[in-house]
Amino acid sequence: MNIHEHQGKDLLRRYGVAVPDGQACFTVEEAVAAATRLGFPCVVKAQIHAGGRGKAGGVKLVKDAAAARAAAEGLLGKPLVTHQTGPEGRIVRRILVEQGCRIARELYLGLVVDRASGRIAVMASTEGGVEIEEVAAHAPEKILRESIDPALGLAAYQARRLAFGLGLAKEQVGPAVGFTTALARCFVESDCALAEINPLVVLDSQKLLALDAKIGFDDNALFRHPELRELRDPAEEDPRETEAAKHELSYIALDGNIGCLVNGAGLAMATMDIVKAAGGMPANFLDVGGGADAKKVAAAFRILLSDAAVRAIFVNIFGGILRCDVLAEGVVQAAREVGLGVPLVVRMEGTNVERGKQILADSGLDIIAAADMLDGARKAVAAAARA
Ligand code: ADP
Ligand code: MG
Numbered sequence: 515m516n517i518h519e520h521q522g523k524d525l526l527r528r529y530g531v532a533v534p535d536g537q538a539c540f541t542v543e544e545a546v547a548a549a550t551r552l553g554f555p556c557v558v559k560a561q562i563h564a565g566g567r568g569k570a571g572g573v574k575l576v577k578d579a580a581a582a583r584a585a586a587e588g589l590l591g592k593p594l595v596t597h598q599t600g601p602e603g604r605i606v607r608r609i610l611v612e613q614g615c616r617i618a619r620e621l622y623l624g625l626v627v628d629r630a631s632g633r634i635a636v637m638a639s640t641e642g643g644v645e646i647e648e649v650a651a652h653a654p655e656k657i658l659r660e661s662i663d664p665a666l667g668l669a670a671y672q673a674r675r676l677a678f679g680l681g682l683a684k685e686q687v688g689p690a691v692g693f694t695t696a697l698a699r700c701f702v703e704s705d706c707a708l709a710e711i712n713p714l715v716v717l718d719s720q721k722l723l724a725l726d727a728k729i730g731f732d733d734n735a736l737f738r739h740p741e742l743r744e745l746r747d748p749a750e751e752d753p754r755e756t757e758a759a760k761h762e763l764s765y766i767a768l769d770g771n772i773g774c775l776v777n778g779a780g781l782a783m784a785t786m787d788i789v790k791a792a793g794g795m796p797a798n799f800l801d802v803g804g805g806a807d808a809k810k811v812a813a814a815f816r817i818l819l820s821d822a823a824v825r826a827i828f829v830n831i832f833g834g835i836l837r838c839d840v841l842a843e844g845v846v847q848a849a850r851e852v853g854l855g856v857p858l859v860v861r862m863e864g865t866n867v868e869r870g871k872q873i874l875a876d877s878g879l880d881i882i883a884a885a886d887m888l889d890g891a892r893k894a895v896a897a898a899a900r901a
Contacts, residue, residue: 515731517745518561520610522709522727525742529700531693533724536612542586548611549582555614558585562604563750565645565712565728566596572606575614582611607749615723620713621680622646623694625701627708627732634662634701636694638676642713668698686720693722704742705735754798754817761813763802770795771825772894773818773856775811775845777802777836785830788887794895797824804835811836811844812851819852825901828894829860830887838862838870846877854879857897861890 517525520538527533537548538561549556560572567573572594574585586609593603620642628635638658641649649656658679660672670691677690693714701709710728717723736743748756758765764779768786772794776782782801789796798821802814818827831841841862849858861884862870874881882897884890 515733515736515743515746516563516750517729517731517742518563518608518610518747518750519559519727520561520608521745522729523610523724525704525729526697526700526724526727529703530696531700531724532722533727534613534615536610538608538610539586540590540608542583542590545586545590545609545611546579546583549576550579552611552613554578554582556582557610557612557614558582558589559610559612560589560594560606561608561610562594562596562599562606563747564596564598564604566598567594568643570594570596572596586611604750615715615725616718617713617715617725618718618720619716620725621716622649622710622712623676623697623714624710624712625697625706625708626710628661631661633664634698636660636662636668636672636676636698638680640680642715646710646712662698667702668695670695682716683720686716686722689722693724697724704729705732705738706730707732754820757817758800758814761810763800763810763814763817765801765814765817766799767821768796768798769823770797771823771898773797773800773821773824773827775800775802775814775818775827775829775831777804777806777831777834777841781830781832785828785887785891788891789828789894792888792891792895794891794898797821802836806836806840806844808840808844808847811841812848815845815848816852819848819855824856826857826859826894826898828890829858829862830890831860831862831864833862833864833867833870837866838864839866839873842870842873842877846873846879849877849879856901857882857894859884859890859894859897861885861887 523533539545555577558574576582576585589606595603622639622642624637662668673691673694677687708730711724713725715725752767774785774796776785779801786796859882
């Protein structure tokens with residue numbers, strides 16, 4: 515689960531990480547009042563769960579109340595398109611009004627769970643404000659790394675090594691160690707998956723400050739943090755993932771164009787692999803689960819059909835607890851309701867497979883039958899390419 519910048523900064527503040535004074539606002543009037551209270555110059559920042567706001571006009575430096583009003587009016591209720599949002603952008607529903615800072619240097623500091631080492635990795639770079647993926651691609655030597663020993667936590671010498679590596683002045687090393695240590699403590703205690711401060715700035719006054727905060731949590735640990743769970747913003751989440759959660763379906767949206775409807779997480783993973791092996795890209799991971807009924811299958815099918823990126827649907831079911839006839843009924847029901855706008859490839863095996871095939875055949879739906887998984891994947895990829 516990801517949270518907004520202003521929520522991330524509130525969390526950081528509680529751990530003693532220095533952040534600018536600011537206020538989240540939902541209306542223009544609130545924003546003008548906040549700007550007047552904070553004083554000028556201040557910054558009006560669009561709050562969406564996507565980066566690249568600065569370059570897209572989502573961060574505005576304002577010098578007086580009239581400019582603050584104009585900036586708030588220009589952002590609130592309107593879509594902001596950044597290179598991370600996709601062409602449709604995201605509607606800005608809240609803004610952060612924050613003190614304007616006089617920036618001497620922009621640095622990068624990020625913590626992430628590194629699955630390869632099973633530890634938290636700390637990354638720092640002098641290339642602040644630039645996306646770290648870009649730095650990693652073009653100048654990997656500019657990324658400093660430390661790995662946190664889970665038994666010891668971030669050691670002071672590691673934080674010092676990062677501070678020196680960033681070229682900080684001698685008198686900034688102490689504060690930098692304090693900053694990094696507080697951020698690491700926040701990361702561990704809040705069960706974060708990602709905490710990225712980009713930029714971490716050195717002010718004209720030589721103070722260090724987190725100017726941006728991108729924080730995400732491990733969903734599987736959220737039960738330990740009811741107060742963090744409250745920060746969820748459904749408006750920022752994929753509506754299909756929200757809908758899937760309502761029906762207790764395991765659904766994760768991906769970048770491809772082949773919608774996959776599968777039962778069992780293992781088979782779902784294998785299906786994604788085989789679609790890739792056949793030269794395609796899955797549009798999603800979807801496990802309808804063992805105990806699915808026709809209603810749940812129909813809900814899953816509707817979710818796939820609602821995705822404009824989907825060019826073909828590949829149903830790959832092994833009928834065990836979920837019988838093939840039940841699955842077929844769900845598919846037919848949803849296709850009748852929503853209309854089947856894309857080619858549908860079905861591979862079914864297992865309990866009641868003959869009855870399932872009969873239901874599909876009798877439905878009059880235009881279905882491409884597959885002999886096995888690989889055949890199904892190939893047919894889905896070919897159908898998507900034609901569509
Ligand atoms: P994003 O990463 O989405 O572009 P940031 O919060 O990193 O958004 O802001 C983009 C840039 O805007 C920063 O790199 C910084 O130069 C400037 N900026 C952001 N907040 C402030 C602030 N409070 N005072 C002065 N400049 C700011
Ligand atoms: Mg940023």
